[in-house]
Amino acid sequence: MKNNKKIMHSTCPHDCPSACALDIEVIDEKTIGRIKGSKDNDYTDGVICAKVARYKERIHHKERLTQPMKRIGKKDSGDFIPISWDEAMSKVTSEFIKAEKEYGASSIWLYYYAGTMGLVMRDGINRLGKAKSYSSGYDTFCTTLSWTGYIAGTGSLHGVSPLEMEKSEVIVIWGTNPVNTQVNVMSHAIKARKNHNAKIVIIDIYQNASMKQADMAICLRPGTDGALACAAMHIAFRDGNADMDYMHKYTDCPLELKQHLTDKTPEWAAEITGLTIDQIEAFAKLITSTKKCYFRLGYGFSRSKNGAVNMHAVLSIPAVTGAWAHEGGGAFHSNSHHYNLDKTMIEGKDINAPSRRLIDQCRIGDTLLGDKKTLDNGTKIAALFIQNNNPMCVAPDQNKVRQGLMREDLFTCVHEQFMTDTAKMADIILPATMFLEHDDIYQAGGHHHIMLGKKAIEPLGQCRSNHDVICDLARRLGVDQHDGFNMTPSQHIDWMLKSSKLGDFATIEKEKWIICKPDFAKSHFIDGFYHDDGKFHFKANWTVQFGQKFAPDDIDYIKNKMPSLPDHWNIIEEATIDMPFRLATSPARNFLNSTFSETKTSIRNEIRPSLLIHPDDAIDNDIKDGQLITIGNKRGQLRLHAKIFAGLQRGVVISEGLWPNSSFIDKSGINTLTSAKPGAPVGGGCFHDNHIWIKP
Numbered sequence: 001m002k003n004n005k006k007i008m009h010s011t012c013p014h015d016c017p018s019a020c021a022l023d024i025e026v027i028d029e030k031t032i033g034r035i036k037g038s039k040d041n042d043y044t045d046g047v048i049c050a051k052v053a054r055y056k057e058r059i060h061h062k063e064r065l066t067q068p069m070k071r072i073g074k075k076d077s078g079d080f081i082p083i084s085w086d087e088a089m090s091k092v093t094s095e096f097i098k099a100e101k102e103y104g105a106s107s108i109w110l111y112y113y114a115g116t117m118g119l120v121m122r123d124g125i126n127r128l129g130k131a132k133s134y135s136s137g138y139d140t141f142c143t144t145l146s147w148t149g150y151i152a153g154t155g156s157l158h159g160v161s162p163l164e165m166e167k168s169e170v171i172v173i174w175g176t177n178p179v180n181t182q183v184n185v186m187s188h189a190i191k192a193r194k195n196h197n198a199k200i201v202i203i204d205i206y207q208n209a210s211m212k213q214a215d216m217a218i219c220l221r222p223g224t225d226g227a228l229a230c231a232a233m234h235i236a237f238r239d240g241n242a243d244m245d246y247m248h249k250y251t252d253c254p255l256e257l258k259q260h261l262t263d264k265t266p267e268w269a270a271e272i273t274g275l276t277i278d279q280i281e282a283f284a285k286l287i288t289s290t291k292k293c294y295f296r297l298g299y300g301f302s303r304s305k306n307g308a309v310n311m312h313a314v315l316s317i318p319a320v321t322g323a324w325a326h327e328g329g330g331a332f333h334s335n336s337h338h339y340n341l342d343k344t345m346i347e348g349k350d351i352n353a354p355s356r357r358l359i360d361q362c363r364i365g366d367t368l369l370g371d372k373k374t375l376d377n378g379t380k381i382a383a384l385f386i387q388n389n390n391p392m393c394v395a396p397d398q399n400k401v402r403q404g405l406m407r408e409d410l411f412t413c414v415h416e417q418f419m420t421d422t423a424k425m426a427d428i429i430l431p432a433t434m435f436l437e438h439d440d441i442y443q444a445g446g447h448h449h450i451m452l453g454k455k456a457i458e459p460l461g462q463c464r465s466n467h468d469v470i471c472d473l474a475r476r477l478g479v480d481q482h483d484g485f486n487m488t489p490s491q492h493i494d495w496m497l498k499s500s501k502l503g504d505f506a507t508i509e510k511e512k513w514i515i516c517k518p519d520f521a522k523s524h525f526i527d528g529f530y531h532d533d534g535k536f537h538f539k540a541n542w543t544v545q546f547g548q549k550f551a552p553d554d555i556d557y558i559k560n561k562m563p564s565l566p567d568h569w570n571i572i573e574e575a576t577i578d579m580p581f582r583l584a585t586s587p588a589r590n591f592l593n594s595t596f597s598e599t600k601t602s603i604r605n606e607i608r609p610s611l612l613i614h615p616d617d618a619i620d621n622d623i624k625d626g627q628l629i630t631i632g633n634k635r636g637q638l639r640l641h642a643k644i645f646a647g648l649q650r651g652v653v654i655s656e657g658l659w660p661n662s663s664f665i666d667k668s669g670i671n672t673l674t675s676a677k678p679g680a681p682v683g684g685g686c687f688h689d690n691h692i693w694i695k696p
Contacts, residue, residue, distance in 0.1 A: 001210075002251070002403050003454075004027075004028060004443070005025060005026065005033065006025075006026050006099065006128055006452060007023050007026070007212075008023075008024045008456045009021070009022065009023060009024070009038065009452070009512045009564060009599045010022045010024050010028050010436060010453040010454060010456060011435075011440075011450075011451040011453040011513075012052050012440045013118050013121075013440065013442065013453060014047070014052070014114075014116070014117065014592050014595060015114035015115070015116055015117060015142070015433035015580070015592065015593060015595075016117075016181065016182060016446070016592065017182055017292070017334060017445040017447075017627055018036055018043075018044070018048075018182045018184045018185075018443065018444070018446045018447070019117065019442050019443075019444035019445070019448025019449070020038075020048045020052065020078075020182070020184065020449060021037065021038035021041035021043075021044040021444065021451060021512070021513065021656060022035055022036070022037065022038060022044075022048065023036045023037070023038050023448070024051070024255050024436065025112055026225075026456050026457060028384040028561040029457055029458050030144065030458055031060070031457065031524050032055070032056050032060075032436060032456065032457060032462075033056060034053075034056070034280050034341040035048070035052060035054075035533075036048070036053070036220055037053075037513075038078075038498055040512070041446070041512075041513065042163060042450070043162065043163065043189065043449065043569075044184060045184070045186060045188075045407075046624075047184055047187045049183045051590055051591075051592065051599075051602060054599070054601055055436075056601065057432050057599045057601060058434070058598070058599050059436060059437075059457075059595065060596065061418070061599065061649065062338070063197075063598065064415055064417060064418060064431075064460055064461075064463075065418060065419065065420065065423070065429060065432070065463070066460055066461025066462055067082045067083075067431055067461055067462045067694060068082070068083050068084065068085055068088035068428065068429065068430050068431065068462065068465060068579035068689050069082055069083060069088075069428070069429040070083045070088070070091070070427070070428055071082060071088075071426060071427050071428070071429075072381075072455060074290070075405065075406050075424070075425050076405075076406065076424050076425055077424070077467050078419065078424050079641065080429060081246075082510055084291060084294075084695050085430075085462060085464070086431060088428050089472055089473065090476070090486045091427075091470075092385070092413045092428055092478040093333055093351040093382055093473065094382055094478060095411040095413075095427075095516070096108055096132075096385075096477065097477070098422075099382035099383040099411065100509065102382065103379045103380065103382050104379050104607055105132055105134055105625065106133065106135045106356070106357045106378055106379055107131040107135075107381060107382040107383065107385075108132070108134040108135065108381075108382065108383045108384070109134065109135040109136075109137070109163075109319055109359060109367075109380045109381045109384050109385070110125050110126075110128065110129045110136060110137075110384065110385050110387075111137055111361065111364070111384055111385065111387075111389060111391065112125050112137065112387045112388045112389050113139065113141055113142075113361065113388055113389045113414075114118070114139070114141075114388060115387070115388030115389055115390070115595070116388055116440070117344060117440065117442055117465070118342070118435065118440030118442055118453060119281045119346055119440065119441050119496070120346055120439070120440050120441065120489045120493065121388075121429075121440050121464075121465060121466040121467055122165075122388055122485070122490075122594070123245055123343060123346050123347050123437065123510070124194050124346055124347070124466060124467050124470050125344075125385075125387055125466065125470055126347040126348060127145065127341075127346065127347055127348030127470065127474075127482065127484050127485065128348075128353070128470050128473055128477075128479070129356060129466065129475055130170075130347070130348045130351045130353050130356065131348060131350075131351055131353065131479040131482060132472060132477060132479055132647070133353055133354050133356055133357060134356065135357040135358070135359055135381070135429070136357070136358055136359070137358070137360075137361035137592065138271075138358040138359060138360045138361060138418070138683065139358060139361060139396070139681045140361055140362040140363075140515075140550070140678065140684050140685050141361060141362060141395075141685050142288055142299060142685070143299070143334075143336075144271060144679070144682065144683055144684035145302040145303065145304075145307035145308045145311070145679045145686075146169060146201050146299050146302035146307065146308070146311050146333060147334070147336075148308040148311075148681065148682060149302060149307065149308035149310065149311025149312040149315065149540075149685070150297070150311055150315055150333050150334075151314070151320070152308065152311075152541070152542070153312050153315045153529075153536055153538075153540070154315070154525065154529050154536060154539035154593050155337070155529050155530030155531040155599060156214075156406050156529070156530035157164075157256070157333070157334055157335070157336055157337035158329050158335050158337060158338040158518060159330060159332035159333060159334075159335070159440070159517070159520070160324075160329070160330040160331065160332050160523050160525060161332070161444065161447070161448060161517055161523055162184075162188055162296070162332060162447055163188070163517075164194065164219060164294065164327060164328050164330075164448075164523075165189055165190065165191075165192045165198070165294050165328070166191060166192045166297070166328075166636070167187045167192075167292065167327050168192055168198050168293065168294040168328035168329065169196075169198055169199070169290040169293065169631070170198065170199045170201065170287055170292070170293040170294070171192060171200050171201065171293075171294045171297045171472065172192070172201045172287060172293065172294065172296065172297065173186075173189065173190045173200065173201065173202050173203070173210065173214075173296045173298070174201075174202065174203040174225070174238055174295060174296070174297050174298065174301060174314055175184065175203065175204065175225065175297060175298040175300040175301025175302065175314075176204075176210075176211045176296070176298020176299065176488055177204060177208045177298075177300070177586065177587065178210050178296075178298075178330045179208070179209035179210040179212075179589065180208065180209060180210070180494045180586075180587050180588065180589040181212070181298075181587050182446060182654055183503075184446070184447075185296055185446070185484050186210060186213065188637065190213065190297075193215075193227060193656045194493060196422055197330065199286060199635060200213065200214050200215050200216075200217045201214060201215065201216045201217075201218065201286065201287070201290035201486050202214035202217050202218070202282065202300075203218045203220065203225070203228070203651060204218075204219065204300070204491060204649065205222045205300075205301075205584055205586075205649075205654070205688075206219060206584075206586070206612065206645075206647055206648040206652070206654050207645075207646075207647025207648065208221055208586070208647075209589060211647075212585060213677040214570050214622075216282070216283065218275065218279060218283060219359075219647065219648060219649060220273040220274060220602075220649070221272070221273055221274045221488060221568065221582070221651075221652060222304065222572070222582050222652060222688055222689065223304040223305075223306055223310070223572035223582075223585050223688075223689055224272050224273040224274070224568060225310040225314055225345065226300045226306065226314070226536050226567055226568045226569065226613075227264075227268070227269045227270065227272040227273050227315065227568035228269055228273050228280065228283070229274065229313040229314045230261055230267065230269065230313060230380075230566050230567060230568065231264055231266050231269035231284065231312075232265035232280070232281050232283060232284040232287060232288070232317055233261055233264070233281075233316065233317055233528050233566065234261040234262070234264045234265060234266075234284070235281065235288065235502045236284065236288045236317075236320050236321055236553060237258050237261060239285075240256070241243060241289065241290070241321060242254075242287035242288075243291075243319065243320070243321055245320030245322070246319075246322030246325055247320065247322070248323075248339055249317070250324070250528070250529065250535060251319050251536045251537075251538055252497055252531075252533065252536065252537050252538055252539055252540050253539050253565075254320075254538070255319070256538070256565070257316075257540070257565060258565070259539045259547055259563045260566075260567075261269075261566075262303060263421060264561075264567075265357050266280040266281055266284075266573060269387045269568075272568050272630075274499065274544065274598040274649045276413065278536065280496075283323075285538070287317065287321070288321050289448055289479030290329075291310065291317065291321065291322060291323050291325070291331055292323070292326055292327070292328035292329045293316055293321065293323045293327055294323075294329060294330065294332070294389070295314070295315070295317065295323075295330070295331035295332070296331075296332055296535060297311065297314060297315065297331060297332065297333040298333075299446075300584075300586065300587075300688060301314070301363055302391070302395055302684075303684075303686055303687045303688040303689065304679065304686055304688055304689035305570050305571045305572055305573070305677070305679045305680065305689050306551075306568075306569040306570070306571050306572055306680075307464055307678070307679050307684060307685050307689075308542075308576055308678075308679065308680065308681060308684070309562070309563060309566075309567065309569040311333075311477070311567075312426060312540050312566060313499075313566035313567065313568075313572055315333075316536075316566045318330050318331050324524050324525055324536075325524060325526070327520070329524075330523075330524055334441070334446070335445055335446070335447065335448055335518075336445045337442065337492060338448070338516065339443045339450060339499065339500075339501050339516055340664050341443060341450070341496055341502075342496055342499040343496060344497060345483065345484045345487070345492060345493055345496065345499075345501065346484060348482055348484055350482075351482055354376065356557070356578045357548075358375055358376075358383075359374060359375070359376070359389075359393070360374055360550050360683055361389075361676065362395060362396055362676050362678065362684075362685045363676045363678070364391050364395050364401055364403050364404065365395065365399070365401040365402075365403065365676060366397075366400060366676065367381060367398045367402075367404070368381055368384075368405065369404050370405025378548045379487065379688075382409070382410065382411065383411040383412075383413075384410060384411070384412045384413070385412075385413050385423060386412065386413070386426075386481045387415045387432075387466050388414065388417075388424070388466070388470075390416075390420045390421060390422045390593075390594045390662065391405075391422055392405060392421035392422040392424070392425055392475060393420065393421045393422065393594040393658055393661060393669055393671065394593055394658055394671065395592055395676070396669045396671050396674040396675055396676040396685060396686075396687060397635055397669060397671070397672075397674065397675065397676040398661075398668060398669055398672040398674075399635060399636045399668075399672055400676070405422070405425040406425070407528060412425055412426045412427050412428075413425050413427065413428040413429075413430065413512065414428075414429050414430070415428040415429075415430040415431075415432050415469055416429060416430070416431070416561045417431070417432045417434060417463075419434075420594065420660070421594075421623065421660055421661045421662070421669070423424065424640055426559035427432065430464065430469060431460075431461060431462055431463040431464070432463055432465070432468075432469075433459045433460075433464065433465045434460075434462070434463075435453055435607065436453075436455065436456040436457055437456075437457060437458065437459040437460070437463065437465070437494065438455050438459075438465040438467070438489060439452075439453070439454055439455050439486060439488075439489040439490050439497070440452075440453045440489060440493075440594040440644070441453065441493045441508070443627065444609060446450050448515060448518065449514065449515060449516065449518040450502065450508070450513060450514040450516060450518050451512070451514075452493070452508045452513065454510060455508070458462070459629050465489070466670055469491050470485075471485045471486070473628075474591075476500040476648065480498065481647070491505075493508070494506075497514075497696065502514055502516075503610055508524075515655055537601040538565055538566065539564045539565055540564050540565075541564070542562050542680070542681040543681075550682050550683030551675025551678065551679065551680065551682055551683065552678050552679070552680050552683075562626065562680055562681060571680070573675065573689050573690055573691045574685075574691065575651055576691060577690075578693065579650070579691035579692055579693055580618070580651065580691075580694075581631075581651055581691065581692050581694055582653070582690070583653050583654075583655065583673060583674075583691070584633070584652070584653075584654055584688035584689075584690075584691040584693075585653075585655050585656075585658070585670050585688065586654050586656050586688070587656065587657065587672070588657025589605070589606075589655040589656075589660075590603075590605045590606050590657075591606065591657045591658060591659075592595075592601035593658055594632075594658045594660065595634050597657070597659060597660055597663075597666060598656065606610045606656075606657055606659075607666055608640075608641060608659075608663065609640040609659045609663055609670065610640055610641045610642065610643040610655070610656075610657065611629065611631060611640055611641070611642055611643065611653050611654070611655050611692055611694075612643050612645040612648060612653060612654040612655070612656070613642055613643070613644060613645065613653050613694070614644075614646065614648055614649070614650045614652070615644050615646055615647070616650055617650055617651065621694055621695075621696065622696055623642050623644075623694070624642070624643040624644075624667070625642060625643065626641055626643070627641065627642045627692055627696060628640070628641055628642075628665070629641070629642045629695065630694070630696075631653075631673065631692050631693065631694050631695075631696045632673065632693055633673055633677065633690065633691060633692045634670060635673055635674075635691065636668065636672040636673060637668075637672070637673075638664055638665075638666050638668040638669070638670070638672050638673070639665045640655070640664060640665075641665065653692070653694070658670070658671070671687075673690055674686070674687050674690050675689065
């Protein structure tokens with residue numbers, strides 16, 4: 001038999017800043033083999049995570065959805081029967097028309113997020129939403145708090161290229177566990193250490209896999225990063241390592257900041273963070289003794305109610321030391337706003353239609369249960385269409401989410417790859433393609449490439465892409481006049497690249513990616529930061545954004561108390577006598593949010609849902625390793641197994657990974673305990689900011 005195997009290039013589509021360049025072994029038109037990281041891409045550099053390397057286990061999984069289905073049992077029963085695509089789409093169309101006629105177009109909510117980061121497959125749903133004036137989601141799951149805090153300082157969401165880590169003398173990886181979540185960050189940091197003895201500092205809330213590879217590992221209490229940052233800057237001023245010349249030229253109020261930090265001593269920070277004074281002093285000395293100090297800032301430490309303040313405080317350190325001005329120095333969080341791609345055709349931005357109602361995606365539970373504030377005093381949600389998301393697992397305050405999705409008067413259609421917790425709540429399920437079964441294009445938040453992902457194999461069974469489903473709905477609803485509904489994915493890519501003056505589909509197909517690396521002056525803000533005055537802002541103007549309805553409910557308190565200068569803002573959900581533990585829901589190595597939780601290897605490696613608890617806390621609460629325990633707070637309770645773990649502070653507990661609800665004894669997942677209350681100043685998910693009780 002003739003061997004027709006070939007290697008095709010693609011891009012990892014998942015919700016990760018690394019957007020790895022992939023080389024795919026294609027066995028035949030329906031089968032893939034091994035997946036490797038592309039060595040031709042200077043960021044991926046041949047390194048990818050294990051879960052994507054074994055993607056054939058996922059794409060060829062026997063439990064993939066392959067045909068449309070209609071619910072015949074109760075919601076959440078998993079009782080469905082197969083139907084044709086025409087019957088399924090006719091049902092969705094008729095339910096949308098019915099909801100619009102009775103309650104108005106805004107009663108239909110198109111609910112999506114980052115199940116794929118492909119611009120065509122992820123964002124095309126907005127074209128339908130605009131054409132019909134359906135409700136849309138305000139993105140609060142991941143980036144709102146961190147991006148707000150970063151932009152408050154720099155005025156723009158970009159920074160120093162990750163490739164410059166190879167020129168750094170100290171690399172501070174703060175609030176991310178790259179061994180679990182962004183393996184390339186760690187690979188580049190280790191390369192810098194190997195080649196010229198760079199020191200790696202990891203700052204997190206527990207001794208995770210990344211910390212094991214650090215030269216200095218700092219384990220602090222959740223939500224106290226701002227205090228550590230302020231103490232480090234205090235020490236920089238105290239010891240003469242603050243770059244006054246740089247600050248007078250590039251920052252807004254260096255003398256005011258210096259005065260403000262007078263009492264932010266190591267002793268003050270030690271009390272808040274749980275670190276020792278010696279740890280704080282050693283950290284500050286290391287990061288302020290060189291200009292070539294690179295801060296790689298993650299998302300984890302901003303997922304608290306004070307997350308934006310924490311991000312801004314940490315980001316202020318390289319402005320105090322003047323590290324921004326030097327190769328290998330400065331900071332990086334995301335390049336997401338660097339590309340300026342024209343998505344007019346993909347998103348239908350040129351459609352002349354009324355503004356759409358935006359609803360906080362984290363507050364889906366409150367919204368479906370009729371909360372006036374989250375509904376913006378508008379009509380109820382009568383129909384829900386879900387792509388690229390699994391809110392029954394990933395959204396906070398799960399009991400409310402469940403109650404809302406169980407509403408008998410709510411029609412729900414879910415376009416999915418597996419029978420997720422959310423799919424079980426659907427009235428109609430549509431089978432979705434995976435990234436190797438359609439064309440798409442990606443922009444990397446974690447580096448500087450626009451990248452193509454070409455179709456490599458035929459879709460499994462009757463699976464259809466997001467794009468095909470959205471275009472079919474537009475035709476059935478009579479709003480397909482926009483050109484975007486009559487273009488193929490490759491035509492969308494071609495139009496966007498041409499309009500953005502970045503070539504065309506043929507060019508990126510040949511080259512595999514487009515390098516959009518900012519030059520030194522832009523990435524280091526040598527010509528000034530992106531505020532009107534050209535300065536880095538130590539004094540954040542949070543109040544300019546408070547007009548948005550997504551701010552926390554206690555807005556008057558926050559407007560008066562939210563610190564403008566870097567500080568520790570103590571509005572986190574602190575431990576109490578009744579709730580003596582602080583819970584964070586950190587990423588597992590073998591899952592990516594709720595994705596990969598269906599593959600056997602990932603399940604085998606992660607074993608089961610568990611709670612990391614300090615040995616002394618376990619003794620005090622009469623808990624043994626492996627014991628079944630109950631944890632809870634005012635939002636609910638659940639059972640899982642204890643795992644005695646010395647690598648965290650007392651009073652802090654960690655649950656790694658978003659396991660399916662069915663993996664828990666009570667069928668209630670870890671987000672039963674997380675709060676949907678938004679962070680300040682403009683909302684954002686606070687998944688790592690929860691207090692709980694624990695019982696054997």
